[in-house]
Amino acid sequence: MDxxxxxxxxxVKIPSIDAQHKQLVAIINELYSSMKAGxxxxxxxxxxxxxxxxxxxxxxxxxxxxxxxxxxxLNEHKKQHVxxxxxxxxxxxxxxxxKLFMSIDICNFLQNWLIHHIQGTDQKYTQLLLQKGxx
Numbered sequence: 132m133d134x135x136x137x138x139x140x141x142x143v144k145i146p147s148i149d150a151q152h153k154q155l156v157a158i159i160n161e162l163y164s165s166m167k168a169g170x171x172x173x174x175x176x177x178x179x180x181x182x183x184x185x186x187x188x189x190x191x192x193x194x195x196x197x198x199x200x201x202x203x204x205l206n207e208h209k210k211q212h213v214x215x216x217x218x219x220x221x222x223x224x225x226x227x228x229x230k231l232f233m234s235i236d237i238c239n240f241l242q243n244w245l246i247h248h249i250q251g252t253d254q255k256y257t258q259l260l261l262q263k264g265x266x
Contacts, residue, residue, distance in 0.1 A: 134163035135242050141249050143257050146266055148196075151189040152249055158182045159245070163238045172226075175233050179223045182241075186216060193253075200263045202256055211252055215244060 135156045142149050162178045190212040197205045219241070225231035 133160045134238055135159055135246070141246065143249065143253050143260075145196075145257065145260050148193060148253070148260075151185075151192065152245075152253075154185060155182070155189060155245060158185055159238060159241045162233075162241070163235075166233045166235075166238070176223070176227055179219070179226060183216070183219050183223055186219065190216065196260060196265055197256055200256075200259050200265065202259055204255065208252060208256075211248065215248070 137153055137156055141152065143152070158178065158181055162175065162182065165175055165178055194205065194209055194212065197208060202208070222231065222237060226233065
């Protein structure tokens with residue numbers, strides 16, 4: 132059973148961005164499944180690192196679209212992205228150093244942040260990107 136089930140209400144109506152959001156959901160689900168299955172520290176660490184890497188890729192893509200479209204709240208949007216990357220990067224580091232154990236709290240944080248970001252912050256740019264012909 133997935134930890135997060137993608138729902139249409141999460142869609143920003145931009146297929147390329149929705150696909151990336153779905154990939155983020157898949158990585159969080161993989162992390163949750165691996166944790167529940169008792170995977171090794173190295174395996175969990177790899178999934179966390181995959182999440183960080185893919186998040187950076189997604190944020191870069193999204194920000195470039197917003198910049199090209201002239202999105203007026205881009206700086207605030209970037210600040211949220213930076214804060215999230217810093218948080219999950221620190222989480223990875225603490226986990227790798229043995230200062231943090233993988234728990235449902237990490238998955239809950241990831242789920243809450245992602246869903247709230249998509250439904251709140253990301254939904255604000257939908258109309259602009261659709262008007263600019265972004266797919």
